[in-house]
Amino acid sequence: MVLGATLCLNFTACDSSKQNPVKIAGSKAYEPIKVETPARPKGQTDVLNLQTAKIDTVRVGFIGLGMRGPSAVERFMHIPGAKVIALCDVEPDRVDKAQAIIEKAGKPLAAKYSGSQDAWKALCDRDDIDLVYIVSDWKNHVPMALYAMQKGKHVAIEVPAALTLDEIWSLIDMSEKTRLHCMMLENCVYDFFELTTLNMAQQGVFGEIVHAEGAYIHNLDEFWKEYWHNWRLDYNAKNRGDVYPTHGIGPVCQALNIHRGDKMNYLVSIDTKPFRGPEVWEKVTGKKATDFKNADHTTTLIRTEKGKTIEIQHDVLTPRPYSRMYQLTGTKGFANKYPVEGYLIESENAQSIGVPNHENLSAHSFVPEQVKQALMEKYKHRIHRELEEQAKKVGGHGGMDFVMDYRLIYCLRNGLPLDMDVYDMAEWCCIAPLSKISLENGSAPVEIPDFTRGAWNKTKKYEHAFAK
Known part of the structure; x- marks a missing residue:
């Protein structure tokens, strides 16, 4: 249920960074649109770090x-x-x-x-x-x-x-x-670049992470007809918003320790008109589109409790190269996966973390390829080291699907918390319905519920569990 959906926007002049921002005459400040957080039923407790009995097979x-x-x-x-x-x-x-x-x-x-x-x-x-x-x-x-x-x-x-x-x-x-x-x-949280970059972020290579970006930019023209009874294109035709956010937001939420020391507070979404969607619908179904809702491109901005920001994009219709973006911006460095993998490390920080040839690093470009490779080897994630060879043999999106399944079974067999819990699911999936609310209310800010119902700061850092 949406609560308090009436909206007036608060505008400030360009010097709004000052302690007392200048307000435009006649404007009023309103809280983000709130959605209902149901009370936890009696007898239930959170399942953060849930451990269950070991299962041998x-x-x-x-x-x-x-x-x-x-x-x-x-x-x-x-x-x-x-x-x-x-x-x-x-x-x-x-x-x-x-x-x-x-x-x-x-x-x-x-x-x-x-x-x-x-x-x-x-x-x-x-x-x-x-x-x-x-x-x-x-x-x-x-x-x-x-x-x-x-x-x-x-x-x-x-x-x-x-x-x-x-x-x-x-x-x-x-x-x-x-x-x-x-x-x-x-x-996508098991992509080898993203795993390595997560480890680098956790080791302080980029300093404090202040901004992150993710996306699902994937032209699906060659896939639409493969979906049973056209269910996926039909869903896009009927729904506005970022309907497929999880590949983009999952890895950056782990890097930002969401519900493990920080939480997402609110989002704002903006989208284009559905320029190409109706054309695709007619081509796939042979029928004329009368009210295709999903935009060619949707952008969502998120702010966290600790003042970090996230940008997520969705585009499955335009002819663009595949991209999940995956960018981390820190106070001492930067990481980027698409369209070109690369790292930028502040020169003063580079020496302290042992970056080779740090004297020649530029604050305006990625580190040289050999430096990048040295960094990736030094900070290769434990999961990457243990499973890389087998994952690449078995395959599945370059091996990350195998790593995902292997880790799921490994944790169940050892009675460990899973790498992703039900609250991760909630936070990553909620972008779809909440972005729709924002768009249908003139790109208004919408509050993101605390799906842990008060336990978001109980755990202080995202970690993978391993058997002792």
Whole structure:
């Protein structure tokens, strides 16, 4: 529910950085639009750093075997301590193709479920499954996850895990109630450059991180027709806002320790008209678009409790090179992944952290390639060091999909907190509905709920857990 959505904007003159900014006559200051934060049900507590009983062999059931499901099944053939117990999809031939992957790997065949929209429930009802891995269309993510947790299963959900604030809160409450893991399958936090850069940020290489940027810029023209019953383009046609924010915002939230010492306070979104969307709709469906809602480009700005800022972009329609941006701006350095990977290190800081040839560094350009490579080797993340070779062999977006799945199983087997919790899911998914509210109210600021309900500062730093 949106609370207090009436808006008047407060304008200040150009010297607004002064202690007493000049106000334009007749303007009034208003708080950001607030959305409801439901009270935590009695008996529930937060699931920050949730640890559950160790599972020696994690028994997995897969729901959804269309675009991404089969590759996930393939990756699980290479993960120690994981066993695929059951496969489910509406289309029987998809289940058969996934079963063939298991058979080719010489593993025990899985039980098969298909033929109806509710076949997945029988999979969740089994008592020999520990983890339900959901790779269905977006609209079915939450019903499947809630049912699976009710049946005592941990859940891993493809991105975006939830589409509305009500759905987000339902997943949080179910995870807190059942004390079961609910993880969104955000693979981009395991990109090797992003892992290395996260480690550098945590080691102080860039000083205090003050601004971060992320994006999902990916022209989907060659993919639209691959989505079952055109569900993805249909969703874009009906919804305004950044509907796919998680790849861009996930890695930067980890670098900024969101709900681990800082929190996102409010956002503001702005978008273009849908110039190309109607054209794409007509080309894919053969029908004329009457009210295509999603913009060609959407930009969202976020401010945190500690005064940091984040910029997130979404563009799946225009002919641009793929980019997740991923930029970190610090008081002593800068990191950038797209369009060119690079680091800039302040010369005074460079000497203290052992950067080679630091005497020749410029404050206006990236460090030379050999210096960049030396930095990446020195600060290579532990996960990167342990899994790089195997990840590149198995594959999946350059290996990061394998690392994501491996870490999920590793943490469940060792009874460790997962790398991403239900609050990460909430914070990264909420950008979609909140950006829509902002856009529909003239790009008004909108408050971002504290999904931990008061526990955002309980943990002081984002960390990956490892078995001792």
